[in-house]
Amino acid sequence: xxxxxxxxxxxAALASLTxxxxxxxxxRAGGLGALAPGDLAALRFTFxxxxxxxxxxxxxxxxxxxxxxxxxFPGRAALVALMGAPFILPVIVAVMGLIAVFGRNGLVxxxxxxxxxxxxxxxxxxxxxxxxxxFNLPLAVRMLLNGWQAVPGERLRLAASLGLSRGAMWRVxxxxxxxxxxxxxxxxxxxxCLTSFAVALTLGGGPRATTVELAIYQAMxxxxxxxxxxxxxxxxxxxxxxxxxxxxxxxxGEGFGAGRDRIVPxxxxxxxxxxxxxxxxxxxxLFLLVPLGTVMTRGTAGLLLLGxxxxxxxxxxVAVALASTLLCMGWAMALANRRGExxxxxxxxxxxxxxxxxxxxxxxxxxxxxxxxxxVTALVNALMGLPFALRIIVPQAEAVEADFGRLRxxxxxTGFAWWRLVWLPxxxxxxxxxxxxxxxxxxxxxxxxxLFADPDRATxxxxxxxxxxxxxxxxxxxxxxxxxxLSLGAFVLLDRGGRLADA
Amino acid sequence: MKTFTFAAGLFLATGAVTVAAAQEVLTVYAxxxxxxxxxxxxxxxxxxxxxxxCDLQFKPGELLPRIMLEGERTGADVVIGLNTDVTKKARxxxxxxxxxxxxxxxxxxxxWTDDVFLPFNYGHTAFVYDAxxxxxxxxxxxxxxxxEDVRIVIQDPRTSISGLALVLWIKSVYxxxxxxxxxxxxxxxxxxxxxxxxxxxxxxxxxADMVLSYTTSPVYHIIAEGDETKKAAIFPEGHYFMVExxxxxxxxxxxxxxxxxxxxxxxxxxxxxxxTGNWSFPAALPRDEWPEGxxxxxxxxxxxxxxxxxxxxxxxxxxxxxxxxLSR
Numbered sequence: 001x002x003x004x005x006x007x008x009x010x011x012a013a014l015a016s017l018t019x020x021x022x023x024x025x026x027x028r029a030g031g032l033g034a035l036a037p038g039d040l041a042a043l044r045f046t047f048x049x050x051x052x053x054x055x056x057x058x059x060x061x062x063x064x065x066x067x068x069x070x071x072x073f074p075g076r077a078a079l080v081a082l083m084g085a086p087f088i089l090p091v092i093v094a095v096m097g098l099i100a101v102f103g104r105n106g107l108v109x110x111x112x113x114x115x116x117x118x119x120x121x122x123x124x125x126x127x128x129x130x131x132x133x134x135f136n137l138p139l140a141v142r143m144l145l146n147g148w149q150a151v152p153g154e155r156l157r158l159a160a161s162l163g164l165s166r167g168a169m170w171r172v173x174x175x176x177x178x179x180x181x182x183x184x185x186x187x188x189x190x191x192x193c194l195t196s197f198a199v200a201l202t203l204g205g206g207p208r209a210t211t212v213e214l215a216i217y218q219a220m221x222x223x224x225x226x227x228x229x230x231x232x233x234x235x236x237x238x239x240x241x242x243x244x245x246x247x248x249x250x251x252x253g254e255g256f257g258a259g260r261d262r263i264v265p266x267x268x269x270x271x272x273x274x275x276x277x278x279x280x281x282x283x284x285x286l287f288l289l290v291p292l293g294t295v296m297t298r299g300t301a302g303l304l305l306l307g308x309x310x311x312x313x314x315x316x317x318v319a320v321a322l323a324s325t326l327l328c329m330g331w332a333m334a335l336a337n338r339r340g341e342x343x344x345x346x347x348x349x350x351x352x353x354x355x356x357x358x359x360x361x362x363x364x365x366x367x368x369x370x371x372x373x374x375x376v377t378a379l380v381n382a383l384m385g386l387p388f389a390l391r392i393i394v395p396q397a398e399a400v401e402a403d404f405g406r407l408r409x410x411x412x413x414t415g416f417a418w419w420r421l422v423w424l425p426x427x428x429x430x431x432x433x434x435x436x437x438x439x440x441x442x443x444x445x446x447x448x449x450x451l452f453a454d455p456d457r458a459t460x461x462x463x464x465x466x467x468x469x470x471x472x473x474x475x476x477x478x479x480x481x482x483x484x485x486l487s488l489g490a491f492v493l494l495d496r497g498g499r500l501a502d503a
Numbered sequence: 504m505k506t507f508t509f510a511a512g513l514f515l516a517t518g519a520v521t522v523a524a525a526q527e528v529l530t531v532y533a534x535x536x537x538x539x540x541x542x543x544x545x546x547x548x549x550x551x552x553x554x555x556x557c558d559l560q561f562k563p564g565e566l567l568p569r570i571m572l573e574g575e576r577t578g579a580d581v582v583i584g585l586n587t588d589v590t591k592k593a594r595x596x597x598x599x600x601x602x603x604x605x606x607x608x609x610x611x612x613x614x615w616t617d618d619v620f621l622p623f624n625y626g627h628t629a630f631v632y633d634a635x636x637x638x639x640x641x642x643x644x645x646x647x648x649x650x651e652d653v654r655i656v657i658q659d660p661r662t663s664i665s666g667l668a669l670v671l672w673i674k675s676v677y678x679x680x681x682x683x684x685x686x687x688x689x690x691x692x693x694x695x696x697x698x699x700x701x702x703x704x705x706x707x708x709x710x711a712d713m714v715l716s717y718t719t720s721p722v723y724h725i726i727a728e729g730d731e732t733k734k735a736a737i738f739p740e741g742h743y744f745m746v747e748x749x750x751x752x753x754x755x756x757x758x759x760x761x762x763x764x765x766x767x768x769x770x771x772x773x774x775x776x777x778x779t780g781n782w783s784f785p786a787a788l789p790r791d792e793w794p795e796g797x798x799x800x801x802x803x804x805x806x807x808x809x810x811x812x813x814x815x816x817x818x819x820x821x822x823x824x825x826x827x828x829l830s831r
Contacts, residue, residue, distance in 0.1 A: 218661040468700035469536030
């Protein structure tokens with residue numbers, strides 16, 4: 001009984017926390033507002049860039065993840081962990097890192113210039129896609145890796161003993177993994193790119209690259225047109241949900257059958273395939289790690305300039321990240337099925353600005369919203385992290401259900417025993433990865449805190465902006481490095497926690 | 504949910520300890536940059552608390568959207584850091600009361616008679632350039648024929664006050680021809696950013712040779728870094744005047760403290776820390792009392808300014824012209 005009620009309660013809480021704020025904003029506005037000139041163009045651009053970004057991220061992730069599955073080499077674990085870092089960088093830090101590599105004075109143009117080749121310009125649709133791939137390629141790679149790791153070793157042994165050709169391996173083992181994981185990864189990335197606007201604006205090169213989220217920002221902060229903001233937020237939500245429905249229909253859910261969880265090395269990554277695999281790994285590592293490296297070098301000097309304000313902000317960010325992660329994982333475990341996932345997807349497709357404003361209006365009659373700045377930030381970040389967490393957990397949860405469901409029925413296991421003995425141990429790895437991701441994301445988020453900001457309760461990303469606003473570019477780079485360290489630390493710690501027994 | 508409640512309780516508890524002192528509290532909403540440890544906020548807090556015996560609390564963040572959301576139940580007593588391009592909306596909300604401050608000490612480059620919004624500092628919109636990399640254009644008109652390799656970053660008028668000031672500046676000089684100006688400048692515009700911080704970061708990183716900023720930006724580099732290579736290009740057509748304002752909240756439960764703070768704004772104490780605290784010109788301090796670096800700055804002879812009604816009437820059209828020209 002209790003086991004049945006839990007998902008329902010979790011689902012209802014999620015729905016009311018996502019749709020409630022939108023409804024409150026609408027109510028306050030007294031109805032939907034009309035769209036402005038340029039909104040249609042913004043809608044088109046938003047859709048196109050999100051489609052391309054998601055498609056490129058997932059397509060490139062397939063060979064990279066397969067290379068990482070097939071090959072073993074020293075430092076592989078560290079590389080996998082580090083490659084996850086771009087996703088958790090605060091937008092402004094990542095953009096500065098990318099510009100240091102691909103900008104006019106960047107490394108790439110330095111190299112091209114030295115070779116007397118024409119320079120490249122990073123600003124434009126391709127710049128937006130470049131940044132979104134930088135953010136999301138690692139996410140897609142890790143999702144696929146998790147999918148491959150769920151293939152029982154027994155299958156690989158069987159494949160090896162049958163002497164399957166490379167093509168046959170692809171058909172029998174790899175393609176099903178990709179088909180199961182890729183559509184979901186595509187949707188999550190598509191939806192993240194929908195709500196992005198700082199990246200699109202900075203690297204887009206001008207108003208051509210306007211996204212719906214920018215129009216929401218303008219309506220909300222500048223025109224104070226809540227009706228138009230709510231209308232735009234609903235358009236964005238519909239777009240995200242439609243994408244979610246399509247992709248979840250496409251994704252196939254069956255598992256590979258139960259195994260004994262042994263790690264079996266793959267035998268098909270030899271000869272020329274080995275060379276190709278390493279080419280993919282090196283290319284991905286360069287693309288993801290060089291901009292990170294520049295963020296680190298630039299920030300080192302700034303570390304010495306950091307004052308007590310910054311360290312206090314760092315403490316707040318850590319607390320927010322912890323609270324978000326606990327809340328999000330509790331939610332995720334209760335909602336680890338497809339219906340829950342669609343519900344969660346709507347949470348992230350709702351504009352963070354509208355969500356924050358709605359929560360502000362809801363809290364206002366009861367408490368001083370300022371004093372709630374950090375809890376609200378933690379809550380919103382838990383909401384925002386939920387689709388990622390579910391996307392990572394659900395495929396495996398479904399596979400466990402398919403593979404062990406009969407066992408449960410025949411043994412008549414109670415809900416708790418099932419959860420403790422079968423579910424949790426089998427989902428340890430995705431749970432660790434998901435909580436690492438959520439913690440790191442919450443650490444780097446800026447969205448909501450800006451609306452509620454209080455000088456005593458700033459988070460680290462907000463502090464980075466404050467430093468830049470006071471011409472303290474070097475200290476800002478130092479604070480950004482601190483943020484990177486904390487995010488990465490939280491991610492690695494939690495992710496490792498999930499993989500401890502693999503070693 | 505338990506975790507969340509627990510975390511919320513924890514934060515509330517720590518929050519309660521810091522405000523335990525039983526003093527009267529004056530709440531002032533201010534922009535983010537204003538209250539940071541490098542902004543003027545901490546100094547103002549110290550000076551004012553010494554004379555009022557109260558607890559001055561700055562609440563940073565978005566000013567007008569927040570006040571409008573809160574309506575008459577706002578927790579603010581004073582708002583500082585509003586900009587003329589939003590005062591129309593602010594005035595029409597009826598949330599603000601007359602400031603009642605004598606305006607004769609003002610030293611602005613134009614007459615100021617507003618009885619609700621009180622100026623505390625100003626600057627002008629200007630293109631700041633790197634003098635080691637380029638010769639400045641001699642006029643706004645010369646911007647249209649800049650060499651192709653001169654790269655400029657500006658801010659989006661839909662998300663940033665300085666970006667909005669820029670399109671109004673161009674509109675005031677070019678009128679119906681503003682769209683043509685934007686089309687001519689478009690090839691030089693590398694990108695458009697959400698706010699000033701991102702633009703200025705791109706400029707100091709060398710991604711652009713010119714950035715839309717303020718006439719006062721070079722003085723930061725002169726005073727804080729001893730770097731005299733960053734300069735503002737001064738145009739004979741005039742520069743758009745940007746002034747920051749403070750206003751008293753009509754429904755304040757601390758009307759006397761709020762008034763005391765409004766009076767404090769034009770005092771010498773307050774005004775003399777604006778220059779290096781906020782990197783802008785003080786609104787009520789004669790030029791010969793500015794810090795030396797400020798006195799050396801190149802300043803425009805002509806100042807352009809729209810009244811809030813004019814600005815509000817032209818705003819949408821000016822933004823749309825900009826958007827259309829740069830979308831090609």
